Amino acid sequence: xxxxxxxxxxxxxxxxxxxxxxxxxxxxxxxxxxxxxxxxxxxxxxxxxxxxxxxxxxxxxxxxxxxxxxxxxxxxxxxxxxxxxxxxxxxxxxxxxxxxxxxxxxxxxxxx
Amino acid sequence: xxxxxxxxxxxxxxxxxxxxxxxxxxxxxxxxxxxxxxxxxxxxxxxxxxxxxxxxxxxxxxxxxxxxxxxxxxxxxxxxxxxxxxxxxxxxxxxxxxxxxxxxxxxxxxx
Numbered sequence: 001x002x003x004x005x006x007x008x009x010x011x012x013x014x015x016x017x018x019x020x021x022x023x024x025x026x027x028x029x030x031x032x033x034x035x036x037x038x039x040x041x042x043x044x045x046x047x048x049x050x051x052x053x054x055x056x057x058x059x060x061x062x063x064x065x066x067x068x069x070x071x072x073x074x075x076x077x078x079x080x081x082x083x084x085x086x087x088x089x090x091x092x093x094x095x096x097x098x099x100x101x102x103x104x105x106x107x108x109x110x111x112x
Numbered sequence: 113x114x115x116x117x118x119x120x121x122x123x124x125x126x127x128x129x130x131x132x133x134x135x136x137x138x139x140x141x142x143x144x145x146x147x148x149x150x151x152x153x154x155x156x157x158x159x160x161x162x163x164x165x166x167x168x169x170x171x172x173x174x175x176x177x178x179x180x181x182x183x184x185x186x187x188x189x190x191x192x193x194x195x196x197x198x199x200x201x202x203x204x205x206x207x208x209x210x211x212x213x214x215x216x217x218x219x220x221x222x223x
Contacts, residue, residue: 031209042215050209090154097204097211100145103154
């Protein structure tokens with residue numbers, strides 16, 4: 001039962017470097033999401049994809065780009081990492097909001 | 113300003129005690145969800161409530177949706193160390209294709 005798989009689990013970047021966080025789900029869910037979690041601020045939505053072929057901005061999209069590669073995969077790209085992007089990033093998927101999200105186990109990113 | 117206010121932010125109690133945590137808003141919602149997150153893991157859905165006044169039970173956890181669908185509570189009876197974690201409430205937002213989370217209540221149960 002893989003569910004939602006995120007890679008990598010940990011990453012340290014230098015300011016200005018770029019990287020892509022990968023997310024894949026095997027539950028045939030239409031919708032996929034990227035959140036960041038910071039102490040005291042809960043989970044904040046970065047981008048989401050309501051269905052294959054569509055992407056939309058969430059609350060905090062600046063500095064990020066996304067690609068819905070196919071129904072299974074939704075990647076998050078940091079083009080030029082900044083220390084303010086140090087956070088834990090979670091990918092989630094859903095068949096419908098009413099049924100809730102299934103989350104991956106997260107990527108802990110540190111930008112120095 | 114947070115759409116969802118959760119209280120308390122932190123709670124540390126002895127094993128066997130009862131507790132209640134709250135999720136409040138000034139907005140009306142069609143449904144509300146509770147998640148639990150353990151260290152190093154993603155949140156896991158516990159329950160969805162959809163009707164004003166609805167009460168759902170999950171073993172020792174009791175969830176209630178307010179009559180006006182603006183708030184919710186989570187009551188734990190006889191807390192156990194395994195209940196330790198971050199409890200998050202969440203609601204559908206905007207076009208209802210996405211969920212907004214509260215900042216959570218961090219619960220610690222002392223043996």
